Amino acid sequence: MKNAVVCLCLALCLFACDKKDDGKVLVTINNDKVTMTEFNKELDKIPMNMKMMVASESGKKAYLDRLIIKRLLLAEAQKASIEKDKEFENKLAEIREQLIIESLLKKKLAAGANITDDDLQKQYDKNKEKFLKDREINTRHILVKSDEEARQVKEKLQAGEDFTDLAKRYSIDPNAKVTGGEVGFHPKGTLLPEYEAAAFKLTKVGQMSGIVKTQFGYHIIRLEGIKPPTYVPFAEVKDFIKQQLMQERQKEVLDKYIEELKKNAKITINEELLKEKAAAGSATPEAKDAKPEAKDVKPEAKDAPSASSAETKTTPVTPPKKETVPQTK
Numbered sequence: 001m002k003n004a005v006v007c008l009c010l011a012l013c014l015f016a017c018d019k020k021d022d023g024k025v026l027v028t029i030n031n032d033k034v035t036m037t038e039f040n041k042e043l044d045k046i047p048m049n050m051k052m053m054v055a056s057e058s059g060k061k062a063y064l065d066r067l068i069i070k071r072l073l074l075a076e077a078q079k080a081s082i083e084k085d086k087e088f089e090n091k092l093a094e095i096r097e098q099l100i101i102e103s104l105l106k107k108k109l110a111a112g113a114n115i116t117d118d119d120l121q122k123q124y125d126k127n128k129e130k131f132l133k134d135r136e137i138n139t140r141h142i143l144v145k146s147d148e149e150a151r152q153v154k155e156k157l158q159a160g161e162d163f164t165d166l167a168k169r170y171s172i173d174p175n176a177k178v179t180g181g182e183v184g185f186h187p188k189g190t191l192l193p194e195y196e197a198a199a200f201k202l203t204k205v206g207q208m209s210g211i212v213k214t215q216f217g218y219h220i221i222r223l224e225g226i227k228p229p230t231y232v233p234f235a236e237v238k239d240f241i242k243q244q245l246m247q248e249r250q251k252e253v254l255d256k257y258i259e260e261l262k263k264n265a266k267i268t269i270n271e272e273l274l275k276e277k278a279a280a281g282s283a284t285p286e287a288k289d290a291k292p293e294a295k296d297v298k299p300e301a302k303d304a305p306s307a308s309s310a311e312t313k314t315t316p317v318t319p320p321k322k323e324t325v326p327q328t329k
Contacts, residue, residue: 027064029071042067108257109250120241124234131232134187138225139199141181142167143217150211150218157208163222172217185227195219 025033043054043063054063082088124131140163144150153170157163167173167181183191188200198209202223209221 027068029068030075032071032075034067034071039064039067105254109253115242115245115249119245120238121234123241123245124237128231131237133227133230133232135229136185136187136227137199137202137223138185138227139183139202140164140167140222140224141173141183141195142171142220143173143176143181144170145172145217147211147213147218150220154211154220157220163208182224185225192216195221199223 024036026036026039027034043051043060046054046063053059077083142150142153142163144153149170153166156166164180167176171181173181186196188196190196191199192214194212194214198212198219199221202209202221205223205225207223209219212219212221
């Protein structure tokens with residue numbers, strides 16, 4: 001990490017040093033001259049995370065080659081009078097209109113959707129039940145190939161032998177040699193159905209299940225720990241709430257703004273003419289130029305992140321499918 005920071009600093013220094021040659025011509029393309037000032041301006045447009053790509057001499061040469069190609073193509077476009085082409089002018093006008101509208105709405109939304117930490121806390125308190133984590137359990141298991149092997153292991157457990165040691169000795173789960181068969185904390189809905197059904201019936205730490213069959217083999221499960229239902233801390237969901245609230249506020253501001261524009265404008269629609277156009281259009285089998293219906297600008301907020309996901313462990317084996325045991329959904 002330190003080396004990357006040092007290299008980035010050196011790269012920026014190189015750019016700074018290059019800018020001292022402002023008046024010098026770097027390359028001449030036919031009659032078109034590119035100075036170091038112009039080249040550095042092009043380099044400045046590169047995102048910070050990509051500047052390392054042009055920090056070296058070879059990187060700069062490659063970027064310069066792309067700039068040369070760009071100038072050659074622009075010169076050819078000028079010769080062909082592309083800018084005077086009607087189709088180009090129409091497309092450019094559409095893009096310009098879209099950029100103008102986007103810039104207007106961006107300013108309007110930025111001004112009307114300010115959110116404070118106090119707003120976020122109130123939103124969290126108001127919807128706290130949405131951030132309630134389900135009960136989770138931590139289990140340990142011994143996985144063997146056959147019912148007979150499972151019965152033999154069960155007898156050893158009943159005779160008082162240590163569950164973890166037996167998991168390391170007999171379990172076909174490759175992680176068992178290290179973990180002793182421990183699976184980790186999981187809420188309901190994240191494990192193999194058969195495994196989960198048996199595991200969540202266990203109520204006391206240390207309690208063992210009977211023999212449980214899944215697609216991976218035969219399990220004996222022991223309950224290792226229980227986490228009761230808890231609320232996800234505000235700090236963990238603050239960014240999610242901010243994103244969700246921002247979308248709601250922006251939609252409110254946008255809807256109100258559009259409504260005001262319509263209210264204050266004098267809009268007259270010739271309904272009869274519209275009907276005539278609609279009737280003419282329905283006579284054709286397909287309306288090729290029909291425009292799709294407008295969709296909402298803002299996407300829906302994603303589901304709240306699961307705070308338990310960071311603690312979830314999986315125990316891979318080598319079964320017929322590329323899955324984990326117990327299998328998380």
